[in-house]
Structures are given as structure tokens and as C-alpha cells.
Amino acid sequence: MTESANGRVMRFDLSAASVREVNQFLHRELPGSGIARVEIHDPDGMHSIAAGMDCAVEIDILGHGGYFVAGMNKLATITVHGNVGWSVAENIMSGSVRVQGHASECAGASGHGGLLVIEGDASSRCGISMKGCDIVVAGSVGHFSAFMAQAGNLVVCGDAGANLGDSLYEATIYVRGKIHGLGADAQEEEMQPADREFVARLLAQAGIDHDAAEFKRIASARTLYHWNADAHQEY
Amino acid sequence: MSPRPIHREESASIDRRAIQYIRQAADVGLYEIRGLGAKRAVPTFDDLVFLTASASRYPLEGYREKCDTKTILGSRYAKNPVELEIPITIAGMSFGALSANVKEAIGRAATAMGTSTTTGDGGMTVEERQSSTTLVYQCLPSRYGFNPDDLRKADAIEVVIGQGAKPGGGGMLLGQKVSPRVAEMRTLPEGIDQRSACRHPDWTGPDDLRIKIEELREITDWQVPIYVKLGATRVRDDVKLAVKAGADVVVMDGMQGGTAATQQVFIEHTGIPTLAALRQAVEALEDMNVFGEVSLIISGGIRTGADVAKALALGADAVAIGQGVLVALGCNHDSYVLDGRDVDASEDYAELGTAPGFCHHCHTGQCPVGITTQDPVLERRLTPEVGAKRLKNYLQVLNLELTILARACGKSNVHHLEREDLVALTVESAAMAKLPLAGTDWIPGEKP
Numbered sequence: 001m002t003e004s005a006n007g008r009v010m011r012f013d014l015s016a017a018s019v020r021e022v023n024q025f026l027h028r029e030l031p032g033s034g035i036a037r038v039e040i041h042d043p044d045g046m047h048s049i050a051a052g053m054d055c056a057v058e059i060d061i062l063g064h065g066g067y068f069v070a071g072m073n074k075l076a077t078i079t080v081h082g083n084v085g086w087s088v089a090e091n092i093m094s095g096s097v098r099v100q101g102h103a104s105e106c107a108g109a110s111g112h113g114g115l116l117v118i119e120g121d122a123s124s125r126c127g128i129s130m131k132g133c134d135i136v137v138a139g140s141v142g143h144f145s146a147f148m149a150q151a152g153n154l155v156v157c158g159d160a161g162a163n164l165g166d167s168l169y170e171a172t173i174y175v176r177g178k179i180h181g182l183g184a185d186a187q188e189e190e191m192q193p194a195d196r197e198f199v200a201r202l203l204a205q206a207g208i209d210h211d212a213a214e215f216k217r218i219a220s221a222r223t224l225y226h227w228n229a230d231a232h233q234e235y
Numbered sequence: 236m237s238p239r240p241i242h243r244e245e246s247a248s249i250d251r252r253a254i255q256y257i258r259q260a261a262d263v264g265l266y267e268i269r270g271l272g273a274k275r276a277v278p279t280f281d282d283l284v285f286l287t288a289s290a291s292r293y294p295l296e297g298y299r300e301k302c303d304t305k306t307i308l309g310s311r312y313a314k315n316p317v318e319l320e321i322p323i324t325i326a327g328m329s330f331g332a333l334s335a336n337v338k339e340a341i342g343r344a345a346t347a348m349g350t351s352t353t354t355g356d357g358g359m360t361v362e363e364r365q366s367s368t369t370l371v372y373q374c375l376p377s378r379y380g381f382n383p384d385d386l387r388k389a390d391a392i393e394v395v396i397g398q399g400a401k402p403g404g405g406g407m408l409l410g411q412k413v414s415p416r417v418a419e420m421r422t423l424p425e426g427i428d429q430r431s432a433c434r435h436p437d438w439t440g441p442d443d444l445r446i447k448i449e450e451l452r453e454i455t456d457w458q459v460p461i462y463v464k465l466g467a468t469r470v471r472d473d474v475k476l477a478v479k480a481g482a483d484v485v486v487m488d489g490m491q492g493g494t495a496a497t498q499q500v501f502i503e504h505t506g507i508p509t510l511a512a513l514r515q516a517v518e519a520l521e522d523m524n525v526f527g528e529v530s531l532i533i534s535g536g537i538r539t540g541a542d543v544a545k546a547l548a549l550g551a552d553a554v555a556i557g558q559g560v561l562v563a564l565g566c567n568h569d570s571y572v573l574d575g576r577d578v579d580a581s582e583d584y585a586e587l588g589t590a591p592g593f594c595h596h597c598h599t600g601q602c603p604v605g606i607t608t609q610d611p612v613l614e615r616r617l618t619p620e621v622g623a624k625r626l627k628n629y630l631q632v633l634n635l636e637l638t639i640l641a642r643a644c645g646k647s648n649v650h651h652l653e654r655e656d657l658v659a660l661t662v663e664s665a666a667m668a669k670l671p672l673a674g675t676d677w678i679p680g681e682k683p
Contacts, residue, residue, distance in 0.1 A: 019453065020453065020457070023453045023454075023456070024456055027456055028456070047446050047449060047450065048446070048449055048450040048453040048454075051450050051453045051454050052383055052453060052454030052455070054383065066446075067438075067443070067446045067447075067450070068437070068446065068447070068450040071450050071453075071454065072382075072383040072386070072454055074383060086437065086438065086443070086446075087437035087438065090436075090437040091378060091381060091382070091383070091437075093382060093383060106436060106437045106438075109436040109437040110378040110381065110436050110437065112382065112422070125436070128436040128437075129377070129378060129432065129436040131378070131422040132422060147436075148432055148436075150421075150422045150423060151422050169422075169423060169424065169427075170424060225424065225427040225428065226410060226427065226428050227265065227428050
């Protein structure tokens with residue numbers, strides 16, 4: 001433990017402590033302790049680091065994380081100084097998670113709230129089943145991103161893989177680069193002033209500099225909201 | 236015997252049932268969706284009988300000598316296993332499929348009997364958490380309403396991979412049941428035909444499942460058991476994979492298991508009977524040398540105390556009941572109780588094109604007895620008080636019947652029932668349960 005200008009800093013080294021020990025500290029001892037920041041060294045691709053956070057604290061993971069890093073995050077501000085495996089910030093509720101490298105599949109899956117920022121690329125199914133969170137990807141996303149996304153926003157500054165927004169509900173996708181194909185029931189719509197204002201604000205929040213006017217808007221055509229036996233799987 | 240004239244002979248393949256199916260398909264252009272479980276006849280626990288005590292065994296006194304029913308589930312890794320007074324649990328059924336009143340009634344009855352209830356594909360309601368002492372929280376592919384606060388309020392977590400009525404399929408809730416409250420809990424537009432995902436959004440395959448289970452344990456600090464629920468298909472392999480992934484409890488749901496809504500073709504043509512699934516699940520646990528360490532809950536068509544006793548004798552630690560619960564609450568009854576009076580429901584059934592005893596119209600939301608509905612008028616037809624009393628009575632009878640049979644087999648604990656206490660009445664059930672055909676030493680498929 002050390003003191004800094006911004007408060008007390010707790011340091012863990014995952015080559016010495018287990019993920020379970022660290023997480024139990026973060027869940028049980030950290031809230032109300034006055035510790036403002038936690039550093040986790042040597043993550044070495046381990047899974048579930050800082051999963052289940054439920055207090056406002058800054059956490060820096062100094063290296064690469066495995067699956068489910070920052071899973072179900074509430075309130076905490078978590079930065080991964082490296083790449084992450086599958087499902088970073090899955091089911092995020094609030095707070096923010098930033099990945100300075102690339103993210104593997106299903107980033108932000110079923111996220112209900114909060115902000116996920118990926119400074120590199122995100123693999124397939126980014127934002128799958130999202131339910132209200134915002135995701136900003138500075139690079140590109142893989143196929144089937146925002147699959148069955150229900151609410152929230154996915155902003156992609158690079159390109160999007162095939163089947164983008166398949167079976168969308170009320171989530172909105174904004175893409176700056178090339179879209180390699182839309183999924184079932186997804187359609188491109190005209191960007192409105194409110195969209196540009198929203199994208200600009202989200203980019204600023206993510207610390208990414210692009211002109212919001214360069215983005216395309218993708219949303220649901222809502223043709224799958226009710227059974228249509230005559231669709232023959234052609235949407 | 237005079238042969239039936241060829242011009243009056245019914246086809247064995249295109250019979251009247253097949254003709255009705257084809258005509259309906261041709262008329263409507265859409266497959267049939269319905270609720271509840273398989274209606275086809277399959278080998279069941281009814282095809283087994285107990286060899287109760289006689290000269291070679293001595294029984295316990297029916298109503299005097301104690302017969303323990305306490306049941307502990309999930310002690311493999313969890314710090315706080317689930318402790319129940321009876322080995323009869325309530326299966327997962329969603330708020331959305333069921334009314335809030337019904338969820339509360341189930342919670343009250345289960346609490347009164349010292350057993351657990353389970354959430355469903357719609358998240359945890361305040362009513363069911365408050366009314367249920369022991370509540371299992373499902374982690375489903377849809378993740379509707381799934382959140383860490385409720386996760387930490389749960390007494391166990393059930394990762395649902397499949398369901399006996401529709402293994403390989405996702406949930407379904409037609410628009411008439413997606414009420415404002417249901418829509419809000421599920422983050423969906425009101426009134427849409429909701430189709431849940433059939434795969435989890437954040438993991439794929441058994442290796443990932445292991446990591447997912449670890450994440451859930453990390454979030455809950457390894458306090459509560461993790462169940463893995465499977466629809467009964469490739470039972471041996473699936474149970475082994477669940478065990479390898481770290482499950483504390485395996486829940487195996489046979490093909491007679493119910494649903495609030497799915498395609499008829501799923502209900503009748505997928506999965507294997509509960510009887511066969513139970514035997515294969517037990518063998519898988521034995522193969523892995525974790526029988527007794529990993530708990531096993533069997534579900535899918537459990538109705539009576541005899542079913543419960545036979546399931547335990549075959550190796551289950553507990554059973555889970557869904558459709559039996561609904562019937563106890565009033566499903567398919569010809570009347571309901573409104574303001575203390577019995578009211579005839581026949582006309583409501585007729586409007587759905589059915590009659591008491593045949594109804595499977597849970598998907599319509601127009602449940603004549605107010606169980607599988609979100610309609611405020613219909614919902615009044617089952618109050619939590621009336622429902623809880625009826626369900627408690629039903630669970631009590633099951634438990635009494637279970638202990639009667641256990642005592643008659645000379646067991647002072649229902650978990651001491653064993654395969655040796657059972658024989659089969661049919662060749663099919665003997666083969667599926669790997670029990671001797673009654674009056675013989677013959678087990679089909681085994682060498683003498």
C-alpha cells in the first residue's frame with residue numbers, strides 16, 4: 001500500500017496472490033476502506049480479474065487479461081493495460097471499463113449500463129445481447145457484433161464484420177468504416193442531428209477523436225418483432 | 236374374421252391424426268406452438284414397482300418411526316450448500332410465463348415446506364425473493380434482468396444449458412404476455428413476440444463453461460452452489476462435461492419436462508425420457524467417481540410421491556417439479572376461486588378451443604384459471620394465499636408418500652432408497668432403468 005496525491009493505492013501481484021484472494025479483497029475489504037486506486041500486476045492472462053466490482057474505485061490491470069475481466073462491473077473504473085480474452089465487462093451494469101489493447105469475442109455481452117471502451121479491435125459478437133450499455137471500439141469489430149442487442153449503443157470507429165446487428169431490438173449501432181454486411185432485420189438509417197450529437201459526446205467520453213458526421217447509423221427494421229411465417233428466413 | 240373393406244381402411248401412416256396435422260399446416264402455414272410437456276406415451280416411473288419389506292427385510296412403522304427427508308445439495312465447492320427439509324424442489328419457471336401472484340404463491344408454499352424455488356427466463360421478482368427462503372437464480376442465455384445484485388441475493392445459481400421440453404432451443408414468450416412490467420424487466424419493447432437465445436452470449440462449449448462457472452463463483456465469493464441444468468439428450472457426455480466444468484449440482488430435465496411455450500415439434504420429438512436420462516446421469520457420475528459428491532436433481536414429468544421415491548432409489552438426490560406445481564395451483568381445473576367462491580371456468584376453456592384436462596394454452600396468456608397469464612383480470616383468479624395453500628398440500632402429500640414407501644422398504648432416510656428396491660414391469664422400462672424385469676433376473680442388454 002502506498003499514498004499518492006489522489007489517495008491510497010493498493011498493489012497486488014498475481015504472480016504471488018490468487019485471483020480469488022484479490023477479488024475477495026475487492027469485494028469485501030475495499031468498500032469503505034478509503035483506497036482510491038488498485039493496481040493489479042502480472043495478470044498473465046488470468047480469468048475473471050476484478051469481476052463483480054460493486055464500488056467506485058479505479059483499478060488498473062497492468063498486462064493482459066483472460067476471460068471475463070471486469071465481468072458484471074458496477075461503479076468501478078477499470079483499465080486494462082493490455083489485451084483481453086473473451087467477454088470483457090460482460091453484463092456490465094455501470095462504471096466504465098477501458099481496454100488499451102484488443103479484445104477477443106463477446107466484449108460487453110449483455111451489458112446493462114456503463115461504458116466499455118476498446119482502444120484496439122474487438123473480435124466477433126462484440127456487444128451481443130447488450131441491454132443498455134454503451135460500447136466504443138476505436139478499431140474494428142468482428143462478425144455478428146450486436147447480435148440480438150436489445151438496448152444501448154455500439155460505436156465502431158473502424159470496420160464491422162458480416163452480419164452486423166443481426167436480430168437487433170432497440171440498440172443502435174454507429175459505424176465509421178466499411179460494413180461487411182448487415183444481419184437479419186438490421187438496416188442503415190439516416191443520421192439525424194441527435195445521432196451526431198450523441199456520437200460526438202460518446203467519443204469525447206471515450207477519449208477518441210473522430211468527426212461524428214463520418215458515422216453511419218444501423219438500427220432494427222423491426223420486422224422480426226412478430227411472427228411472420230411467410231418470411232422463409234429471408235429478412 | 237371378415238376383412239375391413241379396402242375403401243374403409245384407415246392408413247397406418249397417414250391416419251386421422253396425421254391428416255389433421257397436415258390440414259392444419261396447410262391452412263395456417265405455421266407450426267403449432269403450445270405449452271406444457273410431451274403428450275406421447277413413454278416409459279415412466281409408473282413402469283417400476285418397489286420390492287417393499289417382507290421376510291427378507293423388515294419395514295419401519297408407517298407413521299411412528301422417523302424417516303429423514305433432509306436434503307443437502309451442492310457441497311462440492313460451495314461454502315454454503317443448499318439445505319432443504321424435503322428432496323422435492325420447484326423447477327425454474329419465469330415471471331412472464333407465470334403471473335407475479337403465482338411466483339409468490341410458489342415461494343410461500345416452498346418456504347412452508349422447507350424447500351427451494353427457482354427463478355426463470357425473466358429475472359428475479361421482489362415477490363419471489365421475499366416469499367422464498369431458498370431461491371435458485373437462473374443464468375440463462377437471454378440474461379433478461381440478470382444482474383449482480385440479484386446474483387448475490389441468490390442461495391444458488393443455476394446455469395441453464397437446456398430444458399427437457401426443448402433441448403437445443405431458446406425460450407419463447409408471445410406478445411400478449413409481454414406486459415409493461417415483463418417488458419421492463421427484460422429490456423424489450425412491450426408486446427413483441429419474444430424469442431430468447433438458445434446459446435449463452437458470453438461463452439461457447441464446455442471449456443468456456445468451466446471459466447464461466449469460475450467467474451460466477453468469483454463474483455459470489457464461492458459462497459453458493461452452482462447448478463448446471465441440461466435437457467436430456469446425450470446425457471452421459473453432457474453430465475461428464477458439466478462435472479468437469481465444476482458443477483456442484485447437475486439438474487437433468489427429461490423429455491416430459493414442461494415449458495410455457497415452444498414449438499410442438501420440439502416438445503414431442505426431442506430428448507429422451509426422464510427414466511432413461513436419470514439412469515444415464517447416475518452412470519456418468521459413477522464413471523467420474525463423483526456420485527454423492529456432485530448432487531443430482533432429476534426433473535421432467537415428476538407427479539407423485541411414488542415418482543419421487545423411485546427417482547431417489549435410482550440415484551437422484553432430489554427432484555424438481557414444474558407442471559405438477561401448476562396443476563396443484565389449478566392448471567386444467569374446471570373452476571377457480573374468486574373472492575372466496577368457486578367459479579366455473581368451462582366457457583373460458585371453450586373460448587380457447589379446449590376443455591379442462593386438455594388445455595396446453597399457456598402460450599396464449601389467456602389461462603382460464605389465472606396461472607400462466609399477465610392479464611390483470613385473469614391474474615385475480617389465483618391469489619397467493621389460495622395458491623400457496625394448495626401447493627403446500629400437494630408437496631406435503633408427495634413427501635408423505637415418499638416416506639411411506641421408504642419406511643416400507645425399511646429405510647429411516649429417504650436417501651437410503653436404492654436400485655435394489657425396484658423392479659420393472661415392462662421390457663422397455665427395464666432396459667432404460669437397467670433394472671430386472673419383475674419376477675426375473677433379466678436386465679435387457681446385460682449378460683446373465
